[in-house]
Amino acid sequence: MINYLKSENYRLLRKKSLYLTTAICFILITAAAFVLYYFNEADSHFPYGTSSFFYSNVLGMGVLIIIISFVYNATLTGKDISLTKQAVSFGISQSSIFWSKLMLTLCYFMFVCIAGILLMIGLGEILFAKEPETTGNFLIASFNMVPIVLSGFILIHTLKMLKISDIYNIIIIAFIYIFSGDLLYFVFRQMNGWNEFYLFAPSTQLNDNLMSFMHQSVQLDYHYWVTGIVISVIALFIGAATFTKQDIG
Amino acid sequence: MSAVIQTYTLTKKFKQDEVIKPLDFSVEKGEICALIGKNGAGKSTIFKMLSGQLTPTTGEIYLFGKSGKDMIQAKRRMGFMIETPVFFPDFTAIQNLEYFRIQRGVAEKKRINEVLEIVGLANQKKKKFGEYSMGMKQRLGIALSLLSSPDCLVLDEPINGLDAEGIMEIRRLLIQLNQEKQITILISSHILTELQLVATRFVFIKNGVIVEDVSKQLLDEKSRKQIHLKVDDTGKTAQLLERAYEDIQYKSLPDQIITIQNHIEKAGEINRLLIKNDVLVMEFRVEALNLEEYFLGLVEGAGEK
Numbered sequence: 001m002i003n004y005l006k007s008e009n010y011r012l013l014r015k016k017s018l019y020l021t022t023a024i025c026f027i028l029i030t031a032a033a034f035v036l037y038y039f040n041e042a043d044s045h046f047p048y049g050t051s052s053f054f055y056s057n058v059l060g061m062g063v064l065i066i067i068i069s070f071v072y073n074a075t076l077t078g079k080d081i082s083l084t085k086q087a088v089s090f091g092i093s094q095s096s097i098f099w100s101k102l103m104l105t106l107c108y109f110m111f112v113c114i115a116g117i118l119l120m121i122g123l124g125e126i127l128f129a130k131e132p133e134t135t136g137n138f139l140i141a142s143f144n145m146v147p148i149v150l151s152g153f154i155l156i157h158t159l160k161m162l163k164i165s166d167i168y169n170i171i172i173i174a175f176i177y178i179f180s181g182d183l184l185y186f187v188f189r190q191m192n193g194w195n196e197f198y199l200f201a202p203s204t205q206l207n208d209n210l211m212s213f214m215h216q217s218v219q220l221d222y223h224y225w226v227t228g229i230v231i232s233v234i235a236l237f238i239g240a241a242t243f244t245k246q247d248i249g
Numbered sequence: 250m251s252a253v254i255q256t257y258t259l260t261k262k263f264k265q266d267e268v269i270k271p272l273d274f275s276v277e278k279g280e281i282c283a284l285i286g287k288n289g290a291g292k293s294t295i296f297k298m299l300s301g302q303l304t305p306t307t308g309e310i311y312l313f314g315k316s317g318k319d320m321i322q323a324k325r326r327m328g329f330m331i332e333t334p335v336f337f338p339d340f341t342a343i344q345n346l347e348y349f350r351i352q353r354g355v356a357e358k359k360r361i362n363e364v365l366e367i368v369g370l371a372n373q374k375k376k377k378f379g380e381y382s383m384g385m386k387q388r389l390g391i392a393l394s395l396l397s398s399p400d401c402l403v404l405d406e407p408i409n410g411l412d413a414e415g416i417m418e419i420r421r422l423l424i425q426l427n428q429e430k431q432i433t434i435l436i437s438s439h440i441l442t443e444l445q446l447v448a449t450r451f452v453f454i455k456n457g458v459i460v461e462d463v464s465k466q467l468l469d470e471k472s473r474k475q476i477h478l479k480v481d482d483t484g485k486t487a488q489l490l491e492r493a494y495e496d497i498q499y500k501s502l503p504d505q506i507i508t509i510q511n512h513i514e515k516a517g518e519i520n521r522l523l524i525k526n527d528v529l530v531m532e533f534r535v536e537a538l539n540l541e542e543y544f545l546g547l548v549e550g551a552g553e554k
Contacts, residue, residue: 086349
């Protein structure tokens with residue numbers, strides 16, 4: 001498995017899409033900060049020239065971050081997946097292939113996320129007026145988002161490894177991370193004991209997290225982790241079990 | 250001799266379609282075994298099951314005497330090239346082989362240049378795989394199968410897309426690997442005349458069943474001769490032959506030609522029989538069969554008794 005990880009790392013580091021996506025993300029973050037800074041300097045009544053508004057842009061784009069994670073995962077699970085047959089022929093287990101690709105792409109994605117957060121805090125601290133507790137709240141809200149975003153990444157990995165087409169992959173992700181809260185509310189609203197089930201939906205939680213941050217009331221909350229872990233475990237269980245038994249040729 | 254590849258009642262079903270019927274098959278150490286069959290006969294399915302790309306429906310596979318989880322180590326002694334080789338299109342030959350060198354734990358980097366030299370791609374190091382011709386892709390596929398210095402090669406259509414010179418080079422290479430390094434080879438190709446020049450054993454497969462398994466020596470004997478006749482009345486000739494020899498095997502071909510595959514030693518008698526019964530014999534000769542004709546005789550039924 002170590003050799004397989006090393007070879008996939010060799011491949012990953014030579015993927016242009018990895019560098020391009022990272023560069024675009026960092027440029028967009030920096031550009032957003034400078035646009036807010038510019039308007040704040042130009043117009044003294046501009047209401048959005050604050051670090052909290054700058055940070056809220058990221059917290060409000062949970063689904064976009066999950067879609068960006070799709071690109072990172074696809075660096076090793078896109079067309080390259082056809083090469084897994086060569087690895088299988090050499091005796092590398094399908095289980096090793098599934099976990100190696102997940103671990104490696106997840107590591108790079110998390111590294112980029114952490115770098116992105118640090119970049120945002122740096123820009124927020126330098127360009128905007130100091131707001132008490134904003135940075136701390138941003139870190140708490142980001143931490144709450146982690147399990148939801150990671151569950152999205154893991155779900156994407158499973159769907160990619162099972163060769164579900166990209167369009168279905170995006171529809172499933174959009175459904176779970178944008179519409180699931182409304183659907184659960186609509187279905188269970190009149191069932192006693194279930195009428196608050198929608199609060200565990202990823203879309204509701206992403207929204208609640210943003211609202212709490214905007215109201216300066218964000219707190220570390222285990223509910224995000226419950227939802228994230230449930231989605232991740234189900235996706236990994238189905239993905240690993242199915243991919244391992246799947247015919248490659 | 251010991252078996253390098255061995256299968257016991259191996260079957261493969263795709264939905265309800267049983268592509269491979271219970272298959273007991275082995276390849277002994279040092280052999281060059283040719284697996285011969287028409288498209289859809291099940292050759293690639295067997296190769297894919299051996300490589301682990303397909304899971305058998307039932308049965309067992311032993312590689313170097315190892316089965317199940319123990320087979321993982323045995324697979325490292327094998328080199329597979331199944332169907333069209335797949336590589337990263339944006340990588341050069343060296344980058345592609347470097348990826349697999351790391352994956353396969355081949356310590357020596359210079360092995361990449363060695364295998365590229367062997368397959369004649371040493372001067373194409375900077376070209377991206379996506380720009381390769383079919384023949385170059387095949388060569389790189391063979392280079393990959395040789396990368397980890399295997400003891401057994403399983404090659405599915407390795408000369409597909411190669412020009413005459415390339416085919417000759419690969420033939421020489423396979424014979425050299427077999428004779429000098431004692432590498433066992435299981436090979437399939439649609440160019441049967443090429444297999445005839447390389448293989449030491451021939452296994453014919455039809456609809457997932459082995460219909461004949463012969464050594465080169467036996468094949469040479471079996472396919473040595475047939476009687477080739479050109480007569481004025483093929484119907485009457487067929488009737489006479491069937492009446493005179495119950496087990497006669499013949500084919501009726503266009504242009505009033507009949508070929509007889511058995512009773513070769515009775516060529517004189519057959520000639521006399523036809524003349525005696527007023528059949529005009531315009532041509533009568535005993536000729537050798539090549540592998541292609543032998544194969545067609547085995548797997549096709551048209552015009553055959």
